Amino acid sequence: MTATPHRNASSPVPSRARNHRQSWPARRATPPRERPSTRQIYVFADESGDFDFSNQAASKYFTLGTIVLHDPTIGDRLLALRRQWASEGLGLNTTLHATEDEQAVRDRVFTFLDSEDFEADFTVLEKRELPTSVRSQQALYKDAWTRHFKTMGARCLQTQDQLLVVVSALGVRNERIKLQACVDEAARWTAHNSCQVAFWPCDSDPCLQIADYCTWAVHRKYERRDKRSYNLIKAKIKSEELPLFDQRLVITNKLVPAVSLRSATN
Numbered sequence: 001m002t003a004t005p006h007r008n009a010s011s012p013v014p015s016r017a018r019n020h021r022q023s024w025p026a027r028r029a030t031p032p033r034e035r036p037s038t039r040q041i042y043v044f045a046d047e048s049g050d051f052d053f054s055n056q057a058a059s060k061y062f063t064l065g066t067i068v069l070h071d072p073t074i075g076d077r078l079l080a081l082r083r084q085w086a087s088e089g090l091g092l093n094t095t096l097h098a099t100e101d102e103q104a105v106r107d108r109v110f111t112f113l114d115s116e117d118f119e120a121d122f123t124v125l126e127k128r129e130l131p132t133s134v135r136s137q138q139a140l141y142k143d144a145w146t147r148h149f150k151t152m153g154a155r156c157l158q159t160q161d162q163l164l165v166v167v168s169a170l171g172v173r174n175e176r177i178k179l180q181a182c183v184d185e186a187a188r189w190t191a192h193n194s195c196q197v198a199f200w201p202c203d204s205d206p207c208l209q210i211a212d213y214c215t216w217a218v219h220r221k222y223e224r225r226d227k228r229s230y231n232l233i234k235a236k237i238k239s240e241e242l243p244l245f246d247q248r249l250v251i252t253n254k255l256v257p258a259v260s261l262r263s264a265t266n
Contacts, residue, residue, distance in 0.1 A: 039161045042069040043152075045183075046168040046202065046211040047144075048219030051137040053127060061124055061222045064144045065215030067207065067236075068119045068156055075206035081112060082206070096209040097202060098216035098229075109213055110232040118210070119156065121239045122218045123148040129244075141179050145186035151239050153190055163187060163195040168202040168212065 045066045052058035078096075085091045091105040098106060123144050127135075134143050157163070165187060170179055176199045187195040202208045217229035218240065 037160075039070065039158065041157065041161045041163050042072045042207070043067070043163060043165045044069070044205070044207040044211040045165065046208060046215045047170075048215050049127075049223070051140055053135045058127070059223060060128065061126055061219065062140060062144060063125075063215055063219040063222070064123045064148050065211055065218060066121050066148065066152060067211050067214060068121070068152070068238075069207065072207055074116050074118060074210065077116070078109075078112060078206040078210065081108070095203040096206070096212075098213045106213075106229070110217075110229060113210065113213065113233055113236070118236055119238045120214050120233065120236045121148065121152040121155070122215070122237065122241070123151070124218070124222055124240070124242045126222075126242065137175070138178055138182060142182035142186060145183050146190055147241065147243060149186045149190040151241055155239055161194075165195060165197045166205065166208060167197065167199050168208050169199040 043066050045064065047062065047064050049059035049062035051062070082091065082096060085105070085108060090108070091101065094101050094105050096105070096109065098109075101109070125140070125144055127140075130140065130143075134140050165183060167180070167183055169176060180197050180199050184195065184197045187197065200208060202212055214233050214236070217233055218237075220226045221230040222242075
């Protein structure tokens with residue numbers, strides 16, 4: 001019987017054995033998934049038009065507008081300019097409210113807005129086209145906000161974003177509580193974000209005054225067919241929707257369906 005020769009540690013490994021060991025790929029460690037970063041998003045909102053459906057003096061349109069900010073210091077810069085203008089004797093009695101400001105103040109505000117970086121979204125409802133189930137203050141407000149968040153949220157919001165929505169205060173306290181619930185429900189139902197909703201007087205925050213100016217400009221485009229101010233902010237507008245309604249549709253309490261949405265940027 002022939003003895004098998006002894007192979008010490010320094011002996012070369014046969015090529016077949018080497019190839020066998022090398023045929024198994026090395027396992028690679030899977031890098032941990034990075035969690036999406038949480039962003040703080042500020043949304044400042046105002047509206048133009050009224051909730052009146054009873055007389056001819058009422059507005060033809062209801063316009064809801066928002067500006068979306070990652071950095072709200074734009075308001076600080078506007079406030080600094082307002083102080084500067086006052087030192088020059090301009091706008092001494094103004095609260096930077098577009099419907100009440102003198103034209104010289106408006107001109108300077110729109111010049112300021114043109115130089116800043118922000119995004120604006122608008123939902124415009126033609127009141128005479130609305131179904132009867134939406135012809136009340138709370139129903140109209142809820143429908144406008146639901147539509148608005150659906151468009152704006154799809155455009156610029158991520159699920160992990162933290163939202164602070166600041167709305168220009170309307171009506172007395174009891175009315176504000178109901179309207180605040182409408183905004184909160186619309187934000188959570190359509191945008192699915194962590195959201196805080198605040199109702200502040202328009203003159204309490206310059207970012208609300210920016211929303212006021214932008215919404216006023218868009219509303220005048222429809223209500224008075226005046227596009228002069230609208231053209232000054234047109235580059236900031238990311239969405240502007242005018243829903244088309246079909247009165248034959250069955251209306252729900254959550255959302256008034258629209259047959260289609262037509263772009264209103266022309």
